[in-house]
Amino acid sequence: MSMKDTITIVVATDNHYAILLGALIKSIEMNHKTHEKIALYIIDDGISASSKKKILASSNPAVTTMYWHKTNDVIPPNVKIPVDKSAFPITTYLRLFAPYIIPKETTKMLYLDVDMLLIEDISKLWHIDLGDKLFAAVPDLAKIFASEWGGVPNYKELGFAPDTPYFNAGMLLLDPIKWRAGDLSNKIIQTIFDNIASASFPDQYGLNVALANQWVILDQRWNTFAVLEIEDPWLIHYLDIKPIFQSYNCNPAYKDQFYKYLRMTPWKDHKPVPDWVRLSRKAYNKLRKIVSGYLK
Template sequence: MNEKINIVFACDSNYAQHATVAMMSILKNTAAPARIVFYLLDDQIDAAVKEKIQTSIEQAHAAIHFCEVEADRFEKFFVSGQLSRAAYFRLEMGHLLPSSVDKVIYLDCDLLVLDDITELWDYDINHHPLAAIMDLGIMASSKDWHGKQEQLGFSEDDIYFNSGVLVVDLKAWREHDYGRQAEQLAKENRYRHHDQDALNQLFHRDWQPVPLRWNVIPPVWYLFLKILKRRDFRRMAIEARKHISILHYAGGYKPWEYEVYTAFNAKYYEYLRQTEFRSVKMPQPDPRRKGRSIARQLRRLKLADFWQRFFTVV
């Protein structure tokens, strides 16, 4: 099959290196790199940085297109923590990508794809506008989940998804102007989880769940106690950890902020070395966030491995 696989990222110059590493992880784990077409929603990325991105991707036998975003339209949107306005750019996909593109995979920049992306592309979304992966971190937290139910109008039986990995029917997205609808919701509400909350409210009960291994976030990777305590969540998390298809470094601990630690970020450095960013100074700690010891994360991973073995045996 020669159908192109359209994959969307969004970033500024600060995250361009990491987006490129994520792209390289896709290309190195697919049997058909020539089918991959990347669309980078571009928040004023420097020309020299763009050249590095393009060279990296083309040398790996894939294509990339830069789509400039009218970033000023998001100037007054609520952001907090490490989030930048680029997080909202995915809402403009329908207007920024060529009209001939009617299906895309959207990915955050702080992740690694460790499986063949064609499997995610071929996943049946059952005529829904999008497919996504449930966010066990939020749903396993009594405080967070009750807050979402109250703010978004969800019930206890509903499912909340993480917006870092999405398979989108872009034709339906355009026909219903879903992007602008989500933007309006984001403007009217200071959502704690920003565009992710807006998308969850907009697509309430109208999205297709995808297996958890396609978006393994830290609460799943580390098997947080709040997940272990619920048998159904524990079972899903342990199964996802056995075969991680996408490892998503959501939250405060990013792989590029530390030296190489095999269990934590060796794969990031492996794919970095295969890009034109291989010679940049590493690690790249964020000066705004200090005192975050990697030792704690390594202990968490060891403990998670223990719990996985324990619950697999019992």
């Protein structure tokens, strides 16, 4: 597979959300129109053998080649991850190490959260020019650092302008060579440690503070949040309650889209699960952080 004709994607998931990855893979393949092949690097944070089999069966090997990496092999042994109070799974931090698991000569990579669907041809996103910037992303719902909802609460102390643009970290099109050269994974983690009281969305906070103003601002349709009503999304992001749960309360048309692609996978008979399952997973995520202390 030549680098020139390859779209390099990195994702990370635990076993709970393996089903989301199945739908994401299918949506990418069904809407991909160009000759480029997909190189999909999966960071496996405890995916079961049966889920892995379903993920493999969700893709077309003529289009997508998968490369699997265990979490413990992705986070360097000397790195300690901050313990925050959120219910976000440890998996969310794995995006910070994505540039280290792909071939060193790769000049561009796409990181995607697994709670997404690609409705537009992924090659259109892939060929966006980064110019002299480090990465491209879409503004978050918070939009700016001064936002009372999720931005950077201590932006004044850090010396940032209130209107500094704030991005959502679920979709990042980035230059992995520049990333590694700048040792950015460690810089971002240190930023979170230094500001842990202000980091409500920990890894996203660290990314925004450490990489402020180094990004290309993309059209909202490349990361359309399911809470919005956008008629022609190019990428849908189920950033709140996922459509696999009965309590999903976002755009119903986006839920229909999800099940359209899920029905093309071995999870085709899935029925939305009760809310106690979702809440027990959140409790598990918090407990796992406390018990592990995020120590390797």
